[in-house]
Amino acid sequence: MKIENTQVQMRKGILEYCILHIISRGEVYASDMLEELTSAKIMVVEGTLYPLLTRLRKAGLVDYQWVESTSGPPRKYYTLTQAGQDFLTQLKTTWEELVKSTNQITTNNNGSESLPTTVTDPQKSSQS
Amino acid sequence: MKIENTQVQMRKGILEYCILHIISRGEVYASDMLEELTSAKIMVVEGTLYPLLTRLRKAGLVDYQWVESTSGPPRKYYTLTQAGQDFLTQLKTTWEELVKSTNQITTNNNGSESLPTTVTDPQKSSQS
């Protein structure tokens, strides 16, 4: 079990949340998002971001406009729809509760109030 | 896109971390873990927990002993190996950095310092 896998798992959950949040602050295109995520040390690659944006679009949470650039091909500038704003509000609650729950578990160093004393016959044991 | 899917994604990342933490505090068996996770409002079902414990075992992060019970079939009591403790230490760092990064993004309400003013030709746009 590689630590990278678990780290990826941790990232997965918050990625959608972070991206919706970035879009909620004003029109941005993919490279803007990559830059901000990278500066916050959340590693994402194109192959993750573009399909995610497509999913958000299909779900009606974001919309975009093609905008021409003076320095290259046109860009898709994303905005949040009303449904996206509602979704983001729900995610905010979910995230905050999850942080709270995790802290509850990881700062609890004996857990005696929730762990029943169910060890009744510890004299006999065998390895499997 | 259902909100449940995203919530599941968020949970996925921290589940391994929480379970290793629970095991690190003393010997527990699966039902103990389920009870504690549930009391912290982190919903997990057997079909998730048991395969996860098997993965952790195969990775050498946890070990277990069969212990007989006076009130039913024997139970697998889990303990953390040295490798598991090291892994947990790394996960703790990862988790804390991720919370920090997420806060950085979600509490930043204009992002003007990291968003380049790249909108240069916004006069022409078309929907796709």
Added chain:
DNA sequence: ACCAGATACCTTGTATAACAAAGTACTATA
């Protein structure tokens, strides 16, 4: 001795999503 119910652990199939890598398309500049 037998059976029902409770407890504990396990397995199979499905769906989702990140990622690596390679590809397509458009623009500016030499």
Added chain:
DNA sequence: TATAGTACTTTGTTATACAAGGTATCTGGT
């Protein structure tokens, strides 16, 4: 008209949560 840079897309692989159903063990009542 090449070449380099920018922007967006696609394909195949892998990991893992979950629902649902299964197996095995133990206790207590009759």
